[in-house]
Amino acid sequence: MSAPTAIVFAYHDVGVRCLRVLLDAGVNVPLVVTHTDSPGETIWFRSVVTVAAERGIRCVTPADPHDPELLQAARAMQPDFLFSFYYRQMLKRDWLDLPSRGAFNMHGSLLPRYRGRAPVNWAVLHGERETGATLHRMTEKPDNGAIVDQFAVPILSDDTAHEVFGKVTLAAEIVLARTLPAMLDGTAVERPQDLSQGRYFGGRRPEDGRIPPHASARQIHDLVRAVAPPYPPAFASFGGQRIFIERTLRTDTLPDAPGRGLRLWHDGAALWLIADDGHALRVLAARRDGNSVPLDARAFETLSLGSWLAADA
Template structure:
Protein backbone atom coordinates (compact mmCIF):
# COMPACT_ATOMS: atom_id res chain seq x y z
CA UNK A 1 0.00 0.00 0.00
CA UNK A 2 1.25 3.45 -0.94
CA UNK A 3 0.37 6.67 0.86
CA UNK A 4 0.90 10.42 0.70
CA UNK A 5 0.83 11.93 4.18
CA UNK A 6 0.05 15.51 5.24
CA UNK A 7 1.45 15.81 8.75
CA UNK A 8 2.59 18.14 11.53
CA UNK A 9 3.04 18.15 15.31
CA UNK A 10 3.39 15.16 17.68
CA UNK A 11 0.36 13.41 16.18
CA UNK A 12 1.97 13.68 12.74
CA UNK A 13 5.23 12.15 13.95
CA UNK A 14 3.61 9.32 15.95
CA UNK A 15 1.15 8.33 13.21
CA UNK A 16 3.81 8.47 10.49
CA UNK A 17 5.92 6.07 12.55
CA UNK A 18 2.92 3.73 12.92
CA UNK A 19 2.44 3.66 9.12
CA UNK A 20 6.13 2.88 8.60
CA UNK A 21 6.05 0.04 11.14
CA UNK A 22 3.00 -1.41 9.36
CA UNK A 23 4.91 -1.45 6.07
CA UNK A 24 2.96 1.29 4.28
CA UNK A 25 5.16 2.83 1.57
CA UNK A 26 5.15 6.60 2.06
CA UNK A 27 5.82 8.26 -1.31
CA UNK A 28 5.64 11.86 -0.09
CA UNK A 29 5.06 13.83 3.11
CA UNK A 30 3.59 17.33 3.01
CA UNK A 31 4.29 19.38 6.13
CA UNK A 32 4.66 23.09 6.85
CA UNK A 33 7.13 25.56 8.18
CA UNK A 34 7.00 26.31 11.90
CA UNK A 35 5.29 29.60 12.73
CA UNK A 36 8.00 31.99 14.01
CA UNK A 37 5.43 33.51 16.39
CA UNK A 38 4.53 30.15 17.95
CA UNK A 39 6.16 28.35 20.85
CA UNK A 40 7.21 25.11 19.07
CA UNK A 41 7.26 22.52 21.87
CA UNK A 42 6.37 19.47 19.79
CA UNK A 43 8.15 16.94 17.57
CA UNK A 44 9.20 17.75 13.99
CA UNK A 45 7.77 15.89 10.99
CA UNK A 46 10.45 17.29 8.65
CA UNK A 47 13.19 16.00 11.00
CA UNK A 48 11.61 12.52 11.02
CA UNK A 49 11.44 12.55 7.20
CA UNK A 50 15.11 13.54 6.96
CA UNK A 51 16.10 10.73 9.33
CA UNK A 52 13.98 8.13 7.49
CA UNK A 53 14.89 9.46 4.02
CA UNK A 54 11.24 10.08 3.13
CA UNK A 55 10.72 12.76 0.47
CA UNK A 56 8.92 15.79 1.90
CA UNK A 57 7.81 19.25 0.83
CA UNK A 58 6.77 22.33 2.85
CA UNK A 59 4.43 24.41 0.67
CA UNK A 60 2.33 27.21 2.09
CA UNK A 61 -1.46 26.92 1.87
CA UNK A 62 -1.74 28.80 -1.44
CA UNK A 63 0.86 26.51 -3.08
CA UNK A 64 -1.02 23.27 -2.35
CA UNK A 65 -2.81 23.16 -5.76
CA UNK A 66 0.65 23.02 -7.39
CA UNK A 67 1.02 19.51 -5.94
CA UNK A 68 -1.98 18.12 -7.86
CA UNK A 69 -0.06 16.89 -10.98
CA UNK A 70 2.57 15.20 -8.78
CA UNK A 71 -0.08 13.49 -6.62
CA UNK A 72 -2.09 12.41 -9.68
CA UNK A 73 1.09 10.79 -10.99
CA UNK A 74 1.80 9.09 -7.65
CA UNK A 75 -1.85 7.88 -7.42
CA UNK A 76 -1.46 6.77 -3.78
CA UNK A 77 -3.83 4.20 -2.30
CA UNK A 78 -4.39 6.51 0.67
CA UNK A 79 -3.94 10.14 1.57
CA UNK A 80 -3.60 10.70 5.31
CA UNK A 81 -3.77 13.96 7.22
CA UNK A 82 -2.31 13.92 10.73
CA UNK A 83 -2.63 17.33 12.40
CA UNK A 84 -1.84 19.14 9.17
CA UNK A 85 -3.24 22.63 9.68
CA UNK A 86 -4.18 23.80 6.19
CA UNK A 87 -7.35 22.86 4.35
CA UNK A 88 -6.51 20.26 1.70
CA UNK A 89 -8.20 21.01 -1.66
CA UNK A 90 -10.81 18.50 -2.89
CA UNK A 91 -8.75 17.90 -6.08
CA UNK A 92 -5.94 16.58 -3.88
CA UNK A 93 -8.29 14.34 -1.87
CA UNK A 94 -9.50 12.89 -5.17
CA UNK A 95 -5.97 11.64 -5.93
CA UNK A 96 -6.36 8.82 -3.37
CA UNK A 97 -7.39 5.56 -5.04
CA UNK A 98 -9.05 4.12 -1.91
CA UNK A 99 -9.64 6.95 0.58
CA UNK A 100 -8.39 10.20 2.06
CA UNK A 101 -8.40 9.99 5.87
CA UNK A 102 -7.84 12.58 8.58
CA UNK A 103 -6.99 12.18 12.28
CA UNK A 104 -8.90 14.68 14.43
CA UNK A 105 -8.28 15.37 18.11
CA UNK A 106 -11.81 14.94 19.43
CA UNK A 107 -14.62 12.41 19.64
CA UNK A 108 -16.42 13.43 16.45
CA UNK A 109 -18.96 14.80 15.80
CA UNK A 110 -18.11 16.91 18.88
CA UNK A 111 -15.49 19.66 18.57
CA UNK A 112 -15.07 19.76 14.83
CA UNK A 113 -12.77 22.50 13.60
CA UNK A 114 -9.69 24.08 15.16
CA UNK A 115 -8.04 23.61 18.60
CA UNK A 116 -10.38 20.74 19.63
CA UNK A 117 -8.48 19.81 22.79
CA UNK A 118 -8.33 23.39 24.06
CA UNK A 119 -12.05 23.88 23.41
CA UNK A 120 -12.97 20.59 25.13
CA UNK A 121 -11.12 21.63 28.31
CA UNK A 122 -12.56 25.14 28.12
CA UNK A 123 -16.05 23.62 28.12
CA UNK A 124 -15.28 21.43 31.13
CA UNK A 125 -15.46 18.10 29.29
CA UNK A 126 -14.35 15.00 31.23
CA UNK A 127 -13.37 13.09 28.09
CA UNK A 128 -12.22 13.57 24.52
CA UNK A 129 -10.26 11.42 22.10
CA UNK A 130 -8.94 10.84 18.61
CA UNK A 131 -11.06 10.10 15.54
CA UNK A 132 -9.94 8.88 12.13
CA UNK A 133 -12.50 9.94 9.52
CA UNK A 134 -12.99 10.20 5.78
CA UNK A 135 -12.00 13.62 4.47
CA UNK A 136 -14.53 15.70 2.59
CA UNK A 137 -14.41 19.30 1.40
CA UNK A 138 -16.26 20.30 4.60
CA UNK A 139 -13.93 20.04 7.63
CA UNK A 140 -14.26 17.03 9.95
CA UNK A 141 -17.57 16.06 8.31
CA UNK A 142 -16.87 12.69 6.64
CA UNK A 143 -17.76 9.23 7.94
CA UNK A 144 -15.98 8.00 11.08
CA UNK A 145 -13.50 5.16 10.48
CA UNK A 146 -12.42 4.56 14.10
CA UNK A 147 -12.03 6.47 17.37
CA UNK A 148 -10.54 6.08 20.84
CA UNK A 149 -11.53 7.90 24.03
CA UNK A 150 -9.31 9.49 26.68
CA UNK A 151 -10.24 11.01 30.03
CA UNK A 152 -9.67 14.66 30.97
CA UNK A 153 -8.79 15.05 34.65
CA UNK A 154 -10.18 18.07 36.55
CA UNK A 155 -6.76 19.74 36.77
CA UNK A 156 -5.17 18.49 33.54
CA UNK A 157 -3.90 21.08 31.06
CA UNK A 158 -4.16 21.04 27.26
CA UNK A 159 -0.59 19.72 27.07
CA UNK A 160 -1.40 16.83 29.44
CA UNK A 161 -4.43 15.90 27.38
CA UNK A 162 -2.63 16.39 24.06
CA UNK A 163 -0.09 13.73 25.12
CA UNK A 164 -2.95 11.30 25.77
CA UNK A 165 -4.72 12.15 22.51
CA UNK A 166 -1.44 11.63 20.59
CA UNK A 167 -1.22 8.10 22.00
CA UNK A 168 -4.93 7.51 21.30
CA UNK A 169 -4.32 8.54 17.67
CA UNK A 170 -1.64 5.86 17.35
CA UNK A 171 -3.93 3.23 18.86
CA UNK A 172 -6.70 4.22 16.39
CA UNK A 173 -4.29 3.87 13.46
CA UNK A 174 -3.01 0.51 14.72
CA UNK A 175 -6.55 -0.84 15.20
CA UNK A 176 -7.65 0.10 11.69
CA UNK A 177 -4.45 -0.56 9.70
CA UNK A 178 -5.13 -4.31 9.15
CA UNK A 179 -8.38 -3.36 7.37
CA UNK A 180 -6.80 -0.48 5.45
CA UNK A 181 -3.98 -2.70 4.19
CA UNK A 182 -6.67 -4.99 2.74
CA UNK A 183 -8.28 -1.97 1.06
CA UNK A 184 -11.26 -2.00 3.45
CA UNK A 185 -12.31 1.28 5.09
CA UNK A 186 -14.80 0.92 7.98
CA UNK A 187 -17.59 3.54 7.90
CA UNK A 188 -19.96 4.83 10.55
CA UNK A 189 -22.11 7.93 10.34
CA UNK A 190 -20.60 11.20 11.59
CA UNK A 191 -23.90 12.81 12.65
CA UNK A 192 -23.11 16.53 12.51
CA UNK A 193 -26.45 17.41 14.14
CA UNK A 194 -25.10 15.87 17.38
CA UNK A 195 -21.84 17.80 17.28
CA UNK A 196 -20.32 21.25 17.31
CA UNK A 197 -17.85 23.30 15.26
CA UNK A 198 -15.26 25.70 16.69
CA UNK A 199 -12.84 28.11 15.06
CA UNK A 200 -9.22 28.83 15.96
CA UNK A 201 -8.16 30.63 19.12
CA UNK A 202 -6.02 33.76 19.43
CA UNK A 203 -3.71 34.60 22.36
CA UNK A 204 -6.06 37.49 23.21
CA UNK A 205 -8.81 34.91 23.93
CA UNK A 206 -6.88 34.08 27.11
CA UNK A 207 -8.06 37.24 28.90
CA UNK A 208 -9.60 36.27 32.26
CA UNK A 209 -13.05 37.75 32.90
CA UNK A 210 -13.44 37.72 36.68
CA UNK A 211 -17.23 37.91 36.36
CA UNK A 212 -17.18 34.27 35.19
CA UNK A 213 -17.47 31.37 37.64
CA UNK A 214 -14.40 29.92 39.37
CA UNK A 215 -14.85 26.69 37.38
CA UNK A 216 -14.98 28.55 34.04
CA UNK A 217 -11.81 30.49 34.86
CA UNK A 218 -10.00 27.35 36.06
CA UNK A 219 -10.99 25.66 32.77
CA UNK A 220 -9.61 28.61 30.79
CA UNK A 221 -6.31 28.48 32.70
CA UNK A 222 -6.00 24.74 31.96
CA UNK A 223 -7.07 25.09 28.32
CA UNK A 224 -4.37 27.64 27.40
CA UNK A 225 -1.67 26.93 30.01
CA UNK A 226 1.93 27.29 28.76
CA UNK A 227 3.39 26.27 26.37
CA UNK A 228 0.15 27.65 24.88
CA UNK A 229 -0.06 31.47 25.18
CA UNK A 230 -1.69 31.35 28.65
CA UNK A 231 -4.62 32.93 30.49
CA UNK A 232 -3.81 36.45 31.63
CA UNK A 233 -5.01 39.23 33.88
CA UNK A 234 -3.91 42.71 34.90
CA UNK A 235 -2.41 43.21 38.37
CA UNK A 236 -0.96 46.49 39.58
CA UNK A 237 -0.60 47.73 36.01
CA UNK A 238 1.21 44.63 34.77
CA UNK A 239 -0.11 41.82 32.55
CA UNK A 240 0.36 38.52 34.39
CA UNK A 241 0.16 35.07 32.78
CA UNK A 242 -1.74 32.65 35.04
CA UNK A 243 -0.07 29.29 34.41
CA UNK A 244 -1.66 27.12 37.10
CA UNK A 245 -4.72 27.44 39.32
CA UNK A 246 -6.59 25.38 41.91
CA UNK A 247 -10.16 25.18 43.13
CA UNK A 248 -9.11 23.11 46.16
CA UNK A 249 -9.57 24.96 49.45
CA UNK A 250 -9.43 25.70 52.24
CA UNK A 251 -9.20 29.40 51.46
CA UNK A 252 -8.25 32.13 53.98
CA UNK A 253 -11.15 33.66 55.90
CA UNK A 254 -9.74 37.13 55.13
CA UNK A 255 -10.70 36.92 51.44
CA UNK A 256 -13.40 39.36 50.40
CA UNK A 257 -15.60 37.15 48.21
CA UNK A 258 -17.61 40.19 47.10
CA UNK A 259 -14.68 41.92 45.38
CA UNK A 260 -13.86 40.31 42.01
CA UNK A 261 -10.27 40.08 40.88
CA UNK A 262 -6.88 39.43 42.46
CA UNK A 263 -6.35 39.36 46.23
CA UNK A 264 -3.08 38.48 47.98
CA UNK A 265 -3.26 36.98 51.48
CA UNK A 266 -0.19 35.65 53.37
CA UNK A 267 1.86 35.64 50.14
CA UNK A 268 -0.77 33.45 48.44
CA UNK A 269 -2.53 34.77 45.33
CA UNK A 270 -6.25 34.30 44.80
CA UNK A 271 -8.78 35.30 42.18
CA UNK A 272 -12.30 36.11 43.32
CA UNK A 273 -14.78 35.08 40.65
CA UNK A 274 -18.27 36.11 39.59
CA UNK A 275 -19.94 33.29 41.56
CA UNK A 276 -18.34 34.59 44.82
CA UNK A 277 -15.95 31.62 44.78
CA UNK A 278 -12.18 31.82 45.11
CA UNK A 279 -9.58 30.25 42.88
CA UNK A 280 -5.96 30.00 44.03
CA UNK A 281 -3.28 31.03 41.54
CA UNK A 282 -0.46 28.54 42.09
CA UNK A 283 1.85 29.91 39.40
CA UNK A 284 1.92 33.22 37.55
CA UNK A 285 4.54 35.41 35.95
CA UNK A 286 4.75 38.68 34.02
CA UNK A 287 3.87 38.46 30.33
CA UNK A 288 6.74 39.05 27.93
CA UNK A 289 6.47 42.46 26.33
CA UNK A 290 7.32 42.57 22.62
Protein backbone atom coordinates in the same frame (compact mmCIF):
# COMPACT_ATOMS: atom_id res chain seq x y z
CA MET B 1 2.17 -8.03 -3.82
CA SER B 2 3.57 -4.51 -3.60
CA ALA B 3 3.15 -2.47 -0.45
CA PRO B 4 0.28 0.05 -0.37
CA THR B 5 1.30 3.63 -1.03
CA ALA B 6 0.20 6.71 0.91
CA ILE B 7 0.90 10.40 0.57
CA VAL B 8 0.98 11.98 4.02
CA PHE B 9 0.17 15.52 5.11
CA ALA B 10 1.41 15.88 8.67
CA TYR B 11 2.51 18.27 11.39
CA HIS B 12 2.92 18.36 15.16
CA ASP B 13 3.24 15.37 17.55
CA VAL B 14 0.20 13.61 16.05
CA GLY B 15 1.81 13.91 12.63
CA VAL B 16 5.06 12.39 13.90
CA ARG B 17 3.46 9.47 15.70
CA CYS B 18 0.96 8.61 12.95
CA LEU B 19 3.60 8.82 10.21
CA ARG B 20 5.69 6.36 12.21
CA VAL B 21 2.69 4.02 12.51
CA LEU B 22 2.35 3.91 8.72
CA LEU B 23 6.04 3.25 8.22
CA ASP B 24 6.06 0.57 10.91
CA ALA B 25 3.21 -1.19 9.10
CA GLY B 26 5.20 -1.28 5.87
CA VAL B 27 3.20 1.39 4.04
CA ASN B 28 5.22 3.03 1.27
CA VAL B 29 5.27 6.81 1.84
CA PRO B 30 6.91 8.51 -1.16
CA LEU B 31 5.91 12.04 -0.15
CA VAL B 32 5.31 13.95 3.08
CA VAL B 33 3.82 17.46 3.00
CA THR B 34 4.25 19.56 6.13
CA HIS B 35 4.60 23.15 7.34
CA THR B 36 7.52 25.45 7.93
CA ASP B 37 7.55 26.30 11.64
CA SER B 38 6.25 29.80 12.29
CA PRO B 39 8.86 32.07 13.94
CA GLY B 40 6.12 33.60 16.10
CA GLU B 41 4.97 30.26 17.53
CA THR B 42 6.38 28.38 20.50
CA ILE B 43 7.53 25.07 18.97
CA TRP B 44 7.14 22.55 21.78
CA PHE B 45 6.25 19.59 19.58
CA ARG B 46 8.30 17.15 17.52
CA SER B 47 9.29 17.60 13.88
CA VAL B 48 7.77 15.74 10.94
CA VAL B 49 10.64 17.07 8.80
CA THR B 50 13.13 15.26 11.04
CA VAL B 51 11.29 11.93 10.81
CA ALA B 52 11.06 12.19 7.01
CA ALA B 53 14.77 13.03 6.76
CA GLU B 54 15.71 10.07 8.94
CA ARG B 55 13.74 7.74 6.67
CA GLY B 56 14.89 9.28 3.38
CA ILE B 57 11.37 10.39 2.44
CA ARG B 58 10.84 13.38 0.19
CA CYS B 59 9.40 16.14 2.38
CA VAL B 60 8.06 19.48 1.10
CA THR B 61 6.69 22.59 2.83
CA PRO B 62 4.65 24.45 0.20
CA ALA B 63 2.92 27.70 1.10
CA ASP B 64 0.04 26.44 -1.03
CA PRO B 65 -0.47 22.65 -1.04
CA HIS B 66 -2.53 22.98 -4.23
CA ASP B 67 0.48 24.01 -6.29
CA PRO B 68 -0.07 22.45 -9.75
CA GLU B 69 3.46 21.02 -9.97
CA LEU B 70 3.09 19.31 -6.59
CA LEU B 71 -0.27 17.85 -7.59
CA GLN B 72 1.18 16.59 -10.88
CA ALA B 73 4.06 14.90 -9.05
CA ALA B 74 1.62 13.33 -6.59
CA ARG B 75 -0.59 11.92 -9.36
CA ALA B 76 2.45 10.23 -10.87
CA MET B 77 2.94 8.37 -7.58
CA GLN B 78 -0.53 6.77 -7.95
CA PRO B 79 -1.14 6.58 -4.19
CA ASP B 80 -3.65 4.19 -2.68
CA PHE B 81 -4.30 6.48 0.30
CA LEU B 82 -3.90 10.03 1.44
CA PHE B 83 -3.63 10.75 5.17
CA SER B 84 -3.78 14.09 6.96
CA PHE B 85 -2.41 14.13 10.51
CA TYR B 86 -2.76 17.60 12.02
CA TYR B 87 -1.94 19.36 8.76
CA ARG B 88 -3.28 22.88 9.18
CA GLN B 89 -4.65 23.70 5.73
CA MET B 90 -7.83 22.42 4.14
CA LEU B 91 -7.32 20.11 1.18
CA LYS B 92 -9.53 20.60 -1.84
CA ARG B 93 -11.15 18.12 -4.20
CA ASP B 94 -8.00 17.76 -6.36
CA TRP B 95 -6.24 16.09 -3.43
CA LEU B 96 -9.22 14.21 -2.03
CA ASP B 97 -9.94 12.52 -5.38
CA LEU B 98 -6.31 11.66 -6.05
CA PRO B 99 -5.81 8.45 -3.97
CA SER B 100 -7.55 5.37 -5.33
CA ARG B 101 -8.73 4.17 -1.90
CA GLY B 102 -9.59 7.43 -0.23
CA ALA B 103 -8.34 10.32 1.87
CA PHE B 104 -8.48 10.16 5.69
CA ASN B 105 -7.91 12.65 8.50
CA MET B 106 -7.05 12.25 12.18
CA HIS B 107 -8.97 14.72 14.34
CA GLY B 108 -8.32 15.47 18.02
CA SER B 109 -11.81 15.01 19.43
CA LEU B 110 -14.58 12.45 19.62
CA LEU B 111 -16.40 13.48 16.46
CA PRO B 112 -18.93 14.83 15.83
CA ARG B 113 -18.15 16.84 18.98
CA TYR B 114 -15.65 19.69 18.69
CA ARG B 115 -15.28 19.82 14.93
CA GLY B 116 -12.95 22.53 13.65
CA ARG B 117 -9.93 24.22 15.22
CA ALA B 118 -8.20 23.71 18.60
CA PRO B 119 -10.48 20.84 19.68
CA VAL B 120 -8.44 19.90 22.76
CA ASN B 121 -8.37 23.47 24.06
CA TRP B 122 -12.11 23.90 23.54
CA ALA B 123 -12.91 20.62 25.28
CA VAL B 124 -10.88 21.63 28.35
CA LEU B 125 -12.36 25.12 28.32
CA HIS B 126 -15.86 23.64 28.45
CA GLY B 127 -15.03 21.37 31.36
CA GLU B 128 -15.38 18.11 29.43
CA ARG B 129 -14.34 14.96 31.26
CA GLU B 130 -13.24 13.06 28.15
CA THR B 131 -12.09 13.62 24.61
CA GLY B 132 -10.11 11.52 22.15
CA ALA B 133 -9.01 11.01 18.57
CA THR B 134 -11.10 10.14 15.52
CA LEU B 135 -9.97 8.79 12.16
CA HIS B 136 -12.47 9.76 9.47
CA ARG B 137 -12.85 9.96 5.71
CA MET B 138 -12.12 13.43 4.36
CA THR B 139 -14.69 15.49 2.46
CA GLU B 140 -14.56 19.10 1.33
CA LYS B 141 -16.28 20.10 4.57
CA PRO B 142 -13.92 19.90 7.57
CA ASP B 143 -14.34 17.01 10.02
CA ASN B 144 -17.51 15.98 8.25
CA GLY B 145 -16.82 12.55 6.73
CA ALA B 146 -17.67 9.04 7.90
CA ILE B 147 -15.90 7.75 11.00
CA VAL B 148 -13.49 4.84 10.64
CA ASP B 149 -12.54 4.55 14.32
CA GLN B 150 -12.08 6.61 17.48
CA PHE B 151 -10.57 6.21 20.94
CA ALA B 152 -11.50 8.10 24.11
CA VAL B 153 -9.19 9.41 26.84
CA PRO B 154 -10.10 11.00 30.20
CA ILE B 155 -9.71 14.66 31.11
CA LEU B 156 -8.95 15.04 34.81
CA SER B 157 -10.25 18.10 36.63
CA ASP B 158 -6.78 19.69 36.88
CA ASP B 159 -5.39 18.56 33.50
CA THR B 160 -4.07 21.30 31.23
CA ALA B 161 -4.70 21.26 27.49
CA HIS B 162 -1.04 20.41 26.99
CA GLU B 163 -1.39 17.34 29.20
CA VAL B 164 -4.60 16.32 27.44
CA PHE B 165 -2.94 16.78 24.05
CA GLY B 166 -0.37 14.18 25.09
CA LYS B 167 -3.21 11.74 25.75
CA VAL B 168 -4.87 12.59 22.44
CA THR B 169 -1.59 11.97 20.62
CA LEU B 170 -1.46 8.47 22.10
CA ALA B 171 -5.14 7.95 21.25
CA ALA B 172 -4.40 8.88 17.64
CA GLU B 173 -1.58 6.36 17.49
CA ILE B 174 -3.82 3.63 18.95
CA VAL B 175 -6.65 4.40 16.53
CA LEU B 176 -4.44 4.27 13.46
CA ALA B 177 -2.42 1.22 14.55
CA ARG B 178 -5.47 -0.91 15.34
CA THR B 179 -7.48 0.20 12.28
CA LEU B 180 -4.79 0.24 9.61
CA PRO B 181 -4.77 -3.53 8.93
CA ALA B 182 -8.49 -3.45 8.08
CA MET B 183 -8.02 -0.35 5.94
CA LEU B 184 -5.21 -2.01 4.00
CA ASP B 185 -7.14 -5.23 3.38
CA GLY B 186 -10.37 -3.41 2.53
CA THR B 187 -12.49 -4.63 5.47
CA ALA B 188 -12.70 -1.42 7.52
CA VAL B 189 -16.29 -0.39 8.26
CA GLU B 190 -17.18 3.31 8.24
CA ARG B 191 -20.19 4.94 9.89
CA PRO B 192 -21.66 8.35 9.06
CA GLN B 193 -21.50 11.14 11.61
CA ASP B 194 -24.62 12.48 13.30
CA LEU B 195 -23.64 16.12 12.91
CA SER B 196 -26.47 17.24 15.18
CA GLN B 197 -24.46 15.90 18.14
CA GLY B 198 -21.71 18.49 17.83
CA ARG B 199 -20.70 21.78 16.25
CA TYR B 200 -17.77 23.65 14.74
CA PHE B 201 -15.31 25.73 16.74
CA GLY B 202 -12.88 28.33 15.41
CA GLY B 203 -9.25 28.96 16.21
CA ARG B 204 -8.17 30.71 19.39
CA ARG B 205 -6.11 33.91 19.77
CA PRO B 206 -3.96 35.07 22.72
CA GLU B 207 -6.58 37.73 23.51
CA ASP B 208 -9.13 34.96 24.08
CA GLY B 209 -7.24 34.16 27.28
CA ARG B 210 -8.58 37.28 29.03
CA ILE B 211 -10.37 36.25 32.23
CA PRO B 212 -13.96 37.59 32.22
CA PRO B 213 -14.49 39.72 35.36
CA HIS B 214 -17.73 37.98 36.29
CA ALA B 215 -16.65 34.39 35.56
CA SER B 216 -17.07 31.79 38.28
CA ALA B 217 -14.06 30.12 39.88
CA ARG B 218 -14.86 26.95 37.92
CA GLN B 219 -14.99 28.83 34.63
CA ILE B 220 -11.70 30.60 35.37
CA HIS B 221 -10.02 27.33 36.32
CA ASP B 222 -11.13 25.73 33.05
CA LEU B 223 -9.89 28.73 31.06
CA VAL B 224 -6.52 28.64 32.81
CA ARG B 225 -6.19 24.92 32.06
CA ALA B 226 -7.27 25.36 28.44
CA VAL B 227 -4.57 27.92 27.64
CA ALA B 228 -1.81 27.03 30.12
CA PRO B 229 1.76 27.12 28.71
CA PRO B 230 3.03 26.36 26.13
CA TYR B 231 -0.05 28.23 24.87
CA PRO B 232 -0.45 31.98 25.55
CA PRO B 233 -1.86 31.87 29.10
CA ALA B 234 -4.94 33.33 30.77
CA PHE B 235 -4.60 36.86 32.08
CA ALA B 236 -6.30 39.79 33.74
CA SER B 237 -5.21 43.31 34.65
CA PHE B 238 -4.71 44.21 38.30
CA GLY B 239 -3.53 47.64 39.40
CA GLY B 240 -2.60 48.53 35.84
CA GLN B 241 -0.45 45.43 35.44
CA ARG B 242 -1.28 42.47 33.23
CA ILE B 243 -0.88 39.30 35.28
CA PHE B 244 -0.69 35.93 33.51
CA ILE B 245 -2.26 33.10 35.48
CA GLU B 246 -0.57 29.90 34.31
CA ARG B 247 -1.78 27.26 36.76
CA THR B 248 -4.54 27.13 39.38
CA LEU B 249 -5.94 24.60 41.81
CA ARG B 250 -9.57 24.41 42.84
CA THR B 251 -10.01 24.24 46.60
CA ASP B 252 -12.79 24.17 49.17
CA THR B 253 -10.84 26.70 51.21
CA LEU B 254 -12.48 30.12 51.24
CA PRO B 255 -9.89 32.74 52.22
CA ASP B 256 -11.23 35.71 54.13
CA ALA B 257 -10.13 38.08 51.40
CA PRO B 258 -11.22 41.73 51.33
CA GLY B 259 -13.00 43.43 48.48
CA ARG B 260 -15.51 42.29 45.92
CA GLY B 261 -15.28 41.01 42.35
CA LEU B 262 -12.29 39.38 40.66
CA ARG B 263 -9.15 39.94 42.72
CA LEU B 264 -5.72 38.62 43.67
CA TRP B 265 -4.91 38.12 47.33
CA HIS B 266 -2.04 36.67 49.30
CA ASP B 267 -2.09 35.44 52.87
CA GLY B 268 1.69 35.33 53.33
CA ALA B 269 1.88 31.68 52.34
CA ALA B 270 -0.13 31.34 49.15
CA LEU B 271 -1.42 33.46 46.28
CA TRP B 272 -5.14 33.27 45.60
CA LEU B 273 -7.39 34.31 42.75
CA ILE B 274 -10.83 35.18 44.10
CA ALA B 275 -13.63 34.92 41.56
CA ASP B 276 -16.67 37.15 41.38
CA ASP B 277 -18.76 34.31 42.86
CA GLY B 278 -16.64 34.43 46.03
CA HIS B 279 -14.93 31.10 45.45
CA ALA B 280 -11.15 30.92 45.39
CA LEU B 281 -8.48 29.31 43.25
CA ARG B 282 -4.99 28.78 44.60
CA VAL B 283 -2.54 30.23 42.07
CA LEU B 284 0.25 27.74 41.50
CA ALA B 285 2.03 29.66 38.73
CA ALA B 286 1.73 33.28 37.59
CA ARG B 287 3.87 35.98 35.98
CA ARG B 288 3.72 39.69 35.38
CA ASP B 289 3.63 40.84 31.77
CA GLY B 290 7.19 41.17 30.47
CA ASN B 291 8.70 39.49 33.52
CA SER B 292 10.01 35.94 33.35
CA VAL B 293 10.28 35.67 37.16
CA PRO B 294 7.36 33.70 38.60
CA LEU B 295 4.95 35.73 40.69
CA ASP B 296 4.31 33.93 43.98
CA ALA B 297 3.05 35.10 47.36
CA ARG B 298 6.51 36.30 48.46
CA ALA B 299 7.10 38.19 45.22
CA PHE B 300 3.62 39.68 45.48
CA GLU B 301 4.54 41.21 48.84
CA THR B 302 8.09 42.19 47.81
CA LEU B 303 6.79 44.10 44.82
CA SER B 304 4.72 46.28 47.18
CA LEU B 305 1.53 45.24 45.50
CA GLY B 306 -0.26 45.22 48.84
CA SER B 307 -2.10 42.20 50.23
CA TRP B 308 -4.72 42.25 47.51
CA LEU B 309 -5.52 43.72 44.11
CA ALA B 310 -8.90 44.11 42.46
CA ALA B 311 -9.14 43.48 38.74
CA ASP B 312 -9.18 46.59 36.61
CA ALA B 313 -12.52 47.44 35.10
